[in-house]
Amino acid sequence: MSDLHSRSGGPPSVPGVARHGRLRKFGPWGGAITIIAAVLAVVLVAGVSVVSIAAYQLSLKVGSSAIDIHPGEKAAPPPGVGAYPGGFNILIVGDDTRTGQGGIGAGPNSQGALNDVTMLLHVSGDHTFATAVSFPRDMIVPHPQCTKGGAGGNLPINNALAYGGLPCVVSTIEAFTGVKIQFAGLITFDGVINMSDAVGGVQVCVSGNLNDKEVGLHLASGYHTLTGAQALEFLRSRHGVGDGSDLGRITSQQVYLSSLVRKLESQNTLSNPLTVYKIATAATKSMQLSSSLDRVDTLVAIAQALKGIPLNRVVFVQYPGSTPSTGIYAGKVQPNLALGNQLFNLIRTDEPFTIGKQAGNLGSVPDTNPVKSTASPQPVPTGAAGGKKQVVLNGLPGQSAAQQTCSKANKSNGEG
Numbered sequence: 217m218s219d220l221h222s223r224s225g226g227p228p229s230v231p232g233v234a235r236h237g238r239l240r241k242f243g244p245w246g247g248a249i250t251i252i253a254a255v256l257a258v259v260l261v262a263g264v265s266v267v268s269i270a271a272y273q274l275s276l277k278v279g280s281s282a283i284d285i286h287p288g289e290k291a292a293p294p295p296g297v298g299a300y301p302g303g304f305n306i307l308i309v310g311d312d313t314r315t316g317q318g319g320i321g322a323g324p325n326s327q328g329a330l331n332d333v334t335m336l337l338h339v340s341g342d343h344t345f346a347t348a349v350s351f352p353r354d355m356i357v358p359h360p361q362c363t364k365g366g367a368g369g370n371l372p373i374n375n376a377l378a379y380g381g382l383p384c385v386v387s388t389i390e391a392f393t394g395v396k397i398q399f400a401g402l403i404t405f406d407g408v409i410n411m412s413d414a415v416g417g418v419q420v421c422v423s424g425n426l427n428d429k430e431v432g433l434h435l436a437s438g439y440h441t442l443t444g445a446q447a448l449e450f451l452r453s454r455h456g457v458g459d460g461s462d463l464g465r466i467t468s469q470q471v472y473l474s475s476l477v478r479k480l481e482s483q484n485t486l487s488n489p490l491t492v493y494k495i496a497t498a499a500t501k502s503m504q505l506s507s508s509l510d511r512v513d514t515l516v517a518i519a520q521a522l523k524g525i526p527l528n529r530v531v532f533v534q535y536p537g538s539t540p541s542t543g544i545y546a547g548k549v550q551p552n553l554a555l556g557n558q559l560f561n562l563i564r565t566d567e568p569f570t571i572g573k574q575a576g577n578l579g580s581v582p583d584t585n586p587v588k589s590t591a592s593p594q595p596v597p598t599g600a601a602g603g604k605k606q607v608v609l610n611g612l613p614g615q616s617a618a619q620q621t622c623s624k625a626n627k628s629n630g631e632g
Contacts, residue, residue: 282507285386285400291508292398299520303341303566306509306518307400309334309385311377331377331385338395340566343521345529347563348473350466355537355549357392360384370544382506393560399518403503411476412447414494415485418476420450421583424625428456437625442472450623458579460626461539463549467613468579468623470532477530477617526618531571533559533614555611562607572610579624586620 285307310333334351353374362380376388382402390397412418419441426435433449433456442450451469458464479485480495509515536552536559539545562569615621 281504282510283382283400283402283504285383285397285506285508287383299343300514300517304339304398304518304521305395306337306339307335307386307389307397308337309377309382309400309402311402311404329377330374332374334373334376334385334389336389336393336395336397338563339518339521339525340568342566344525345531345568346522346525348530348532349535349559349563350469350532351389351535352462352466352537352549354462354547355535355551356544357388357551360387360391362387372548382504393563395560395564399509399514400506401503401509409444409448411495412443415476415479415491417441417443418447418472418479420472420475421620421622422625423581423622424627426453426456426623426625428453430455447472455626457623457626460628461578463534463537463539463613464578464624464626466534466579467577470534470615471580471621471623473532474615474617474619474621478527481527481617528616528618529568530617531569531614532617533571533612535559536575536612552611555609559609559612562609567607569607569609571612571614571616572608574613575611577613580615580621581624583620583622 309331312330312332330353332353334353336349336351338347338349340346351373353372355373356370357373359369359371359376359379362376362384364379364384373388373392376385380387382400386397386400389395419439421439422435422437424437426433426437428434428449431449431452433446433453435450451472453468454460454462454465457468485491536555537549538552539548540550541547561567
């Protein structure tokens, strides 16, 4: 649709150097962010009558290839009946491997594996708000010692998976942010396709004509319902959105993700047993879970903790950074540690916050014709954090799930 007023439903070959070969059809991807919504979807399932069907389906999938993300540490006992006690953090990692992806991403420089998507979901101790933080793949951070090296070096964050798998990504993010990660999941390309198909497509708004020859995506300005491979192409598009950078892509991805969460919370989505069943299947079909997350009772306990959080208290943000051109940051992303530390101080102390004046939101703009939400009304949280006046955090790119935004087409490269 062209009218904005119309709607239709393996380690790097050289240690410390990330590969970024230009692929004709498939390049480094961003679609794994939808698994954050998949986790939310699974937990929302706990609030409907078909939870037993979903739990049965999950029980057939989980546990077969669980990953110990804290080797040598004693595992915490599984939660009892009811909501997961206290706050927790879930790390979602997108593996760019092409193995077993049905030809997706095949081409030069297509060997894996890099964590080209790294997202941390924090849920407050009183379960009144949640924050999802995206880490730019090219952000330079200290890397701890892992099974295949990386100790003490300042490297792009997406090298961590190659240096020791999911446990290495967990330890890298823990060291960088100062938070403890209880749960983690690893997902590949086809998980995005499965998720978009399971929910019957996700509607996105595009401001300007979005054309990205690198991923084969062409969307006219307006509203589009994305399914299957097209959803993956949209989430992977870098050249077609914002300023053509990964920073712009992250804020564009939040357009899709917030729309997906709104759809998952709508009455029409979760009241349909078949849709819920598909969501539960898609949430685990293409991912490996940490051993701490591979139990149905744990997933249901997390569900109980998440299901009452209002859309305006589910916030998606990007770890702040910039792209200077000198020193170790040449061609990479330099973290804004002052603002980043402020963000994670709030997360560690369970202080709710809202996004104030933004800086670096390169890939999205407000939707000037928002659609009325069909999500079920939710009461204002009354817990300790829910009752606090929220801190306003300025300079941080992001949005809440309640905000309706449009991906901003990139015109600077002549494709927009």
